[in-house]
Amino acid sequence: MITIDYKDRRPIYEQIVERISQLVAGGVLKPDEQLPSVRQLALELSINPNTIQRAYSELESAGIIYAQKGKGNFVSLSSDDAKKGFKRLIFTKLNDLIVQADSCGIEQAEFVGECARIYQGLGEGKGK
Amino acid sequence: MITIDYKDRRPIYEQIVERISQLVAGGVLKPDEQLPSVRQLALELSINPNTIQRAYSELESAGIIYAQKGKGNFVSLSSDDAKKGFKRLIFTKLNDLIVQADSCGIEQAEFVGECARIYQGLGEGKGK
Amino acid sequence: MITIDYKDRRPIYEQIVERISQLVAGGVLKPDEQLPSVRQLALELSINPNTIQRAYSELESAGIIYAQKGKGNFVSLSSDDAKKGFKRLIFTKLNDLIVQADSCGIEQAEFVGECARIYQGLGEGKGK
Amino acid sequence: MITIDYKDRRPIYEQIVERISQLVAGGVLKPDEQLPSVRQLALELSINPNTIQRAYSELESAGIIYAQKGKGNFVSLSSDDAKKGFKRLIFTKLNDLIVQADSCGIEQAEFVGECARIYQGLGEGKGK
DNA sequence: GTGGTCTAGACCACT
DNA sequence: GTGGTCTAGACCACG
Numbered sequence: 307m308i309t310i311d312y313k314d315r316r317p318i319y320e321q322i323v324e325r326i327s328q329l330v331a332g333g334v335l336k337p338d339e340q341l342p343s344v345r346q347l348a349l350e351l352s353i354n355p356n357t358i359q360r361a362y363s364e365l366e367s368a369g370i371i372y373a374q375k376g377k378g379n380f381v382s383l384s385s386d387d388a389k390k391g392f393k394r395l396i397f398t399k400l401n402d403l404i405v406q407a408d409s410c411g412i413e414q415a416e417f418v419g420e421c422a423r424i425y426q427g428l429g430e431g432k433g434k
Numbered sequence: 435m436i437t438i439d440y441k442d443r444r445p446i447y448e449q450i451v452e453r454i455s456q457l458v459a460g461g462v463l464k465p466d467e468q469l470p471s472v473r474q475l476a477l478e479l480s481i482n483p484n485t486i487q488r489a490y491s492e493l494e495s496a497g498i499i500y501a502q503k504g505k506g507n508f509v510s511l512s513s514d515d516a517k518k519g520f521k522r523l524i525f526t527k528l529n530d531l532i533v534q535a536d537s538c539g540i541e542q543a544e545f546v547g548e549c550a551r552i553y554q555g556l557g558e559g560k561g562k
Numbered sequence: 563m564i565t566i567d568y569k570d571r572r573p574i575y576e577q578i579v580e581r582i583s584q585l586v587a588g589g590v591l592k593p594d595e596q597l598p599s600v601r602q603l604a605l606e607l608s609i610n611p612n613t614i615q616r617a618y619s620e621l622e623s624a625g626i627i628y629a630q631k632g633k634g635n636f637v638s639l640s641s642d643d644a645k646k647g648f649k650r651l652i653f654t655k656l657n658d659l660i661v662q663a664d665s666c667g668i669e670q671a672e673f674v675g676e677c678a679r680i681y682q683g684l685g686e687g688k689g690k
Numbered sequence: 691m692i693t694i695d696y697k698d699r700r701p702i703y704e705q706i707v708e709r710i711s712q713l714v715a716g717g718v719l720k721p722d723e724q725l726p727s728v729r730q731l732a733l734e735l736s737i738n739p740n741t742i743q744r745a746y747s748e749l750e751s752a753g754i755i756y757a758q759k760g761k762g763n764f765v766s767l768s769s770d771d772a773k774k775g776f777k778r779l780i781f782t783k784l785n786d787l788i789v790q791a792d793s794c795g796i797e798q799a800e801f802v803g804e805c806a807r808i809y810q811g812l813g814e815g816k817g818k
Numbered sequence: 819g820t821g822g823t824c825t826a827g828a829c830c831a832c833t
Numbered sequence: 834g835t836g837g838t839c840t841a842g843a844c845c846a847c848g
Binding site: 580583584587588644645648649652653655656657659660661662663664665666667668670673674676677678680681684 | 716773776784787788789790795808809
Binding site for chain 2: 328331332389392393396397399400401403404405406407408409410411412414417418420421422424425428
């Protein structure tokens with residue numbers, strides 16, 4: 307359900323935050339569902355509990371999950387809310403990317419063409 | 435020609451690398467043209483010469499510029515070559531982004547629509 | 563009569579203490595009236611009896627209720643006494659808050675104005 | 691400039707966050723001014739650098755300060771912006787307090803009277 | 819020297 | 834057993 311890519315240059319806790327956000331956005335984790343405990347997830351991924359704790363803290367202050375002392379961590383957002391938040395995040399990144407693309411002369415037609423090609427690639431991947 | 439945004443969270447040397455790459459891709463800096471010396475640029479931007487040196491090193495190992503001992507640093511790529519390199523880089527990032535978008539249910543139509551909207555926004559900005 | 567908000571970050575026993583204090587201060591629970599038994603209340607709220615026990619202990623050491631072995635827990639304070647205790651508590655918190663407010667430049671007039679606005683909001687809420 | 695109250699039940703990092711917020715709100719720390727380094731402040735207060743780091747992280751994600759790797763942490767908000775943020779925070783707490791006060795029968799007149807008394811106390815304290 | 823991340827291990831409050 | 838905080842010490846990237 308959650309894997310860590312040690313080659314990824316981003317910090318581990320950030321990878322976990324993103325992964326769980328996706329699971330919530332994708333509706334795999336439903337509102338009020340309990341997440342694996344800090345210690346259990348730490349064992350599974352064989353990383354330090356503090357790192358999980360940090361990821362969960364970030365998710366909590368982002369309003370995606372809520373914590374109850376002595377009980378556990380739970381999903382707080384509906385899948386729809388999470389999707390909206392995620393969309394905002396992705397479209398912000400897309401904006402940055404297009405600014406860059408534009409600054410070195412890549413035009414809309416070419417950019418959109420590339421999008422189509424990539425989406426098609428994804429579709430085929432699924433079809434396998 | 436080159437400005438630094440100290441509030442940008444990315445390292446300074448990375449900002450410089452990006453900016454010079456853009457200038458080459460945009461044809462502002464032409465092949466075999468000499469770049470400002472490490473010391474001069476450091477003075478202009480009032481930052482540590484080590485930082486400039488690092489940026490130039492990265493640009494060199496990316497094949498965008500070449501250094502001649504005792505003479506200076508020079509542009510090695512043609513505008514077109516730089517553009518191609520840049521495109522590869524941007525399209526790789528775009529790929530990652532689309533994988534993410536897809537994984538939380540954003541479909542091609544919506545994604546492309548957002549691209550169009552952003553490009554339009556850029557166009558208006560220029561028109562000012 | 564008593565409800566628990568699981569999304570509230572405060573411990574459950576504290577919510578119960580506060581709620582019962584309010585009921586006493588508001589005169590809903592009268593002196594020498596019997597409170598629901600630990601087990602019964604635990605069943606009603608479907609939480610651990612230990613948690614109720616802890617709440618009752620705190621209430622007892624605060625002098626708000628008293629326990630009789632084998633019989634149950636009873637209200638000890640009159641509504642007026644409870645109100646006084648409550649007032650002391652609230653005004654202590656208010657003091658802290660005003661110290662903070664003052665330290666960042668909020669003056670009495672503005673503070674009192676805000677109080678009035680909030681009280682008005684409450685009044686409207688009741689009017690519904 | 692910053693002191694820690696070990697009797698305070700709140701975590702240390704939270705005390706630091708609040709204290710620095712106040713200093714920014716009060717205009718003592720001005721925009722773009724550099725804060726003491728993580729290690730230095732840790733030494734001064736004789737607490738672990740990680741705890742300071744945590745406080746600074748929270749301040750950063752709240753937009754009150756910004757960090758530059760290798761350089762330090764700097765105030766980002768103007769004193770006015772900080773004041774507004776702080777006001778919102780305090781008035782939220784005030785709201786909670788008034789809800790409590792109201793629920794046990796403290797009326798607006800009495801509440802405001804108490805505010806006046808407290809503010810007067812503060813004034814006298816300063817006059818000394 | 820500076821911030822950022824991670825590990826290891828401890829203690830506390832709560833259920 | 835669960836989350837939350839803190840300490841101690843390490844390593845990396847940056848300037």
